[in-house]
Amino acid sequence: MDSTHVQQLSTLSGLRLPSGCFITVEGGEGAGKTTLISELEHRLSEAGVPVVTTREPGGIAIAEEIRGVILNARHTAMDARTEALLYAAARRQHLVEKVVPALQQGAVVICDRFIDSSLAYQGYARGLGMEAVWEINRFAIGETMPDLTLWMDIEPALGLQRIHRDGARELNRLDLEGLRFHEQVREGYQRVYELYSERIVRLDASLSAEQVLEQAIVAVIQRFAR
16 A cells, blocks of 8 residues: 555545545445455544444344345345345435434445445346336435445456355355346446446456555545545
């Protein structure tokens, strides 16, 4: 990590949006979202920035229960609409119980996945239609949208290889989908990126963790230094 970028992070300590800054991290399976979020939290905290990290689905007790239902590898019969509605329900509870209060207190909230995941996975890859999934989630999130989204773009085959090679976590229901499904997820993310390019920054997640972190830091600086 270039020391210049670490020093630049200190400029973020003086930047506050009226209700805090909401950063989301998106990407397919095995992109490295958890590692990036942990490192970003560390760097921002070093710069004196109050940070709250969380994840979707999950982050609070009710949403974690829903997560267990959605990702359970035994639940292969789950209907695509049921899946979309469960994600939206978990998202709503997570927002009102954790994300919005933290933003109102002026914290930087970094969330592993948000509405873009639903658009890419259920809207595009599951074939429900991105507009239909957007309407479900608009009801769930109200006016809350990220200030910055970091899309960790990776070839699906490489991401899945990382998961199976590293054995870092137990395989969930989405990990067990075929390669074509994950390729469609990536295509979905590309569509979302094209629609919301003013909010989303693409990161090359095939690079090393340090290089991805550097890309993310530059994106944060460029977005919030303005």
